[in-house]
Amino acid sequence: MNRINKKLQEDNKLLSIYFTAGYPKLNDTAKIIENLEKNGVDMIEIGLPFSDPLADGPTIQASSTKALKNGMTTEVLFDQLKDVRKTVSIPLIIMGYFNPMLQYGVEAFCKKCAEVGIDGLIIPDLPVDVYNEHYKSIFEKHGIINVFLITPQTSEERIRFIDSISKGFIYMVSSASVTGSSSGFGDVQTDYFKRIHQMELNNPQVIGFGISDHKSFSQATQYAKGAIIGSAFVKHLTTEGTDTIDRFINKIVKP
Amino acid sequence: MTYNINNKGYYGEFGGAYIPEMLYPNVEELRQNYLKVMAEPEFQEEFHALLKDYVGRPSPLYFAKRLSAKYNTKIYLKREDLNHTGAHKINNTIGQILMAKRLGKNRIIAETGAGQHGVATATVCALMGLECIVYMGEIDIARQAPNVARMKMLGATVVPALSGSRTLKDATNEAIRDWINNPVDTHYIIGSVVGPHPYPDMVARFQAIVSEEIQWQLQEKEGTSKPDYVVACVGGGSNAAGAFYHFLDDTDVKLIAVEAAGKGVHSGESAATSILGKEGIIHGSKTLLMQTPDGQITEPYSISAGLDYPGVGPMHAHLYKSGRAEFVAITDDDAMTAGLELCKMEGIIPAIESSHALAVFEHKKFKPEDIVVVSLSGRGDKDLETYIQHFGL
Numbered sequence: 001m002n003r004i005n006k007k008l009q010e011d012n013k014l015l016s017i018y019f020t021a022g023y024p025k026l027n028d029t030a031k032i033i034e035n036l037e038k039n040g041v042d043m044i045e046i047g048l049p050f051s052d053p054l055a056d057g058p059t060i061q062a063s064s065t066k067a068l069k070n071g072m073t074t075e076v077l078f079d080q081l082k083d084v085r086k087t088v089s090i091p092l093i094i095m096g097y098f099n100p101m102l103q104y105g106v107e108a109f110c111k112k113c114a115e116v117g118i119d120g121l122i123i124p125d126l127p128v129d130v131y132n133e134h135y136k137s138i139f140e141k142h143g144i145i146n147v148f149l150i151t152p153q154t155s156e157e158r159i160r161f162i163d164s165i166s167k168g169f170i171y172m173v174s175s176a177s178v179t180g181s182s183s184g185f186g187d188v189q190t191d192y193f194k195r196i197h198q199m200e201l202n203n204p205q206v207i208g209f210g211i212s213d214h215k216s217f218s219q220a221t222q223y224a225k226g227a228i229i230g231s232a233f234v235k236h237l238t239t240e241g242t243d244t245i246d247r248f249i250n251k252i253v254k255p
Numbered sequence: 256m257t258y259n260i261n262n263k264g265y266y267g268e269f270g271g272a273y274i275p276e277m278l279y280p281n282v283e284e285l286r287q288n289y290l291k292v293m294a295e296p297e298f299q300e301e302f303h304a305l306l307k308d309y310v311g312r313p314s315p316l317y318f319a320k321r322l323s324a325k326y327n328t329k330i331y332l333k334r335e336d337l338n339h340t341g342a343h344k345i346n347n348t349i350g351q352i353l354m355a356k357r358l359g360k361n362r363i364i365a366e367t368g369a370g371q372h373g374v375a376t377a378t379v380c381a382l383m384g385l386e387c388i389v390y391m392g393e394i395d396i397a398r399q400a401p402n403v404a405r406m407k408m409l410g411a412t413v414v415p416a417l418s419g420s421r422t423l424k425d426a427t428n429e430a431i432r433d434w435i436n437n438p439v440d441t442h443y444i445i446g447s448v449v450g451p452h453p454y455p456d457m458v459a460r461f462q463a464i465v466s467e468e469i470q471w472q473l474q475e476k477e478g479t480s481k482p483d484y485v486v487a488c489v490g491g492g493s494n495a496a497g498a499f500y501h502f503l504d505d506t507d508v509k510l511i512a513v514e515a516a517g518k519g520v521h522s523g524e525s526a527a528t529s530i531l532g533k534e535g536i537i538h539g540s541k542t543l544l545m546q547t548p549d550g551q552i553t554e555p556y557s558i559s560a561g562l563d564y565p566g567v568g569p570m571h572a573h574l575y576k577s578g579r580a581e582f583v584a585i586t587d588d589d590a591m592t593a594g595l596e597l598c599k600m601e602g603i604i605p606a607i608e609s610s611h612a613l614a615v616f617e618h619k620k621f622k623p624e625d626i627v628v629v630s631l632s633g634r635g636d637k638d639l640e641t642y643i644q645h646f647g648l
Contacts, residue, residue, distance in 0.1 A: 103550030
């Protein structure tokens with residue numbers, strides 16, 4: 001069974017952390033992953049940096065630009081990950097834009113993911129219908145779970161469709177925004193969380209975008225299986241470096 | 256065989272809508288409505304009335320006598336430079352502002368490189384009394400001060416794009432991010448035949464007025480609606496899409512797309528996307544784009560700010576790949592020389608973008624009886640500073 005599915009069966013609420021590979025320093029990737037697991041993080045999204053990240057706000061854009069400047073490439077990332085499964089057992093997901101994967105070759109990319117122990121992919125700009133028509137069989141052949149996004153504007157019919165082709169969890173974008181926008185949730189978001197919760201989908205939901213602290217994490221996980229923190233963690237790496245990851249995680253998990 | 260778009264939003268293998276789910280409702284709303292709205296008689300009536308009385312259409316199809324004599328062929332110039340705001344860009348912004356109103360949007364966003372599309376968008380927003388926000392790369396803002404001032408005078412807010420390379424591609428990214436953040440009340444007026452489906456097709460249809468006029472104007476002047484060649488410059492490709500549109504499937508009419516070679520196609524400073532580009536995804540469209548082997552989008556270069564886009568519209572990617580259009584790359588120097596030649600021989604100061612198309616006559620030999628229509632997409636007022644520097648005027 002895929003590590004993502006296994007993790008989703010656990011009883012507790014899940015904390016997933018995103019970081020941009022190659023940031024702050026090129027070779028921080030493995031260290032950050034090990035550190036996050038050691039501090040109780042349940043799942044990790046490794047950002048494959050892209051020159052033009054359309055769905056990301058200034059924080060993740062800046063980290064991507066820096067990571068690329070540091071020399072991060074798809075090949076370098078896979079090389080950094082080649083021994084990661086000797087020490088890390090939580091689910092690992094690569095989050096990235098489609099063009100770098102297309103250039104690497106989608107089949108080659110999935111194969112390499114399987115080899116190094118990546119469990120899933122999140123590709124914001126790969127449309128559901130294109131995935132279904134052209135790439136689904138490749139992903140499935142290599143045992144890679146593709147995670148789809150829904151937003152407050154996604155119609156019920158489309159949510160049902162996305163649920164029907166999802167094999168792990170559904171990534172619930174908390175509000176109409178790019179990453180790293182406003183923090184905290186008001187009535188509009190909680191109504192949306194409730195609405196999705198009441199749909200009783202087949203796949204569990206994990207909420208991302210706009211989660212940065214204990215309060216927003218608790219609010220999100222009240223209605224969903226887990227929550228993803230990205231920009232706030234990248235900001236922490238920017239100001240505090242990689243030595244105090246424990247402090248960041250503790251502040252999220254404990255009040 | 257058709258060179259136009261298919262019902263899935265692709266030109267051959269190019270096009271589609273590679274967008275994050277956050278944009279899906281906006282783009283889908285547009286996709287479901289654009290053809291329906293454009294087919295409404297009232298829409299067409301309003302669109303054509305504005306093109307006539309506000310833009311000044313039809314733009315003349317001018318027989319360039321002295322230029323024709325020099326190159327020993329029949330050269331016609333399609334005078335988009337005489338449109339209100341000085342280029343073909345306004346054809347599209349008029350169409351899209353009417354579309355936005357039909358869809359109930361009251362906030363308009365746009366990207367701009369040199370500022371021409373930004374000015375054309377600010378203009379129609381002033382005309383309709385709608386809020387207008389234009390994203391422009393920080394570097395472009397610094398080097399295109401007059402157009403920034405024009406946009407402000409027209410009531411638009413100009414927002415600097417501070418990410419990435421701080422030029423057109425990043426301004427486009429910022430406009431897309433704005434649309435993600437404002438999914439309900441906002442319409443994004445893309446300035447070229449780029450972006451996710453239905454944009455390339457919608458923009459091409461609004462620009463198609465250009466080739467529609469060429470057909471009847473040529474009929475009047477030459478007794479045939481078919482030129483032998485249509486020549487147009489290509490950055491994203493909107494003026495070329497407009498000039499080619501009604502001739503796409505008529506292979507008697509040869510199409511020539513002129514790209515900016517910058518300082519030379521292989522100099523490392525070029526915007527010749529068809530030659531240097533590889534298939535990939537940019538701004539939601541599968542097309543040819545300039546990128547690293549790793550799939551990171553690179554920054555193009557051209558002396559002409561309107562041609563330095565790292566991608567090309569999917570229609571043009573298909574015209575290139577299928578061989579339907581001949582692609583020619585013209586350097587900065589050759590374009591500038593051709594621009595100055597038009598000034599001296601015909602009394603017309605062309606935009607540097609259009610000068611690239613004019614340079615085709617030094618590059619390629621035409622027969623004396625050939626009718627060659629060149630899209631003179633814009634006027635050169637905006638480029639005076641560059642002309643002054645280049646020729647030491």
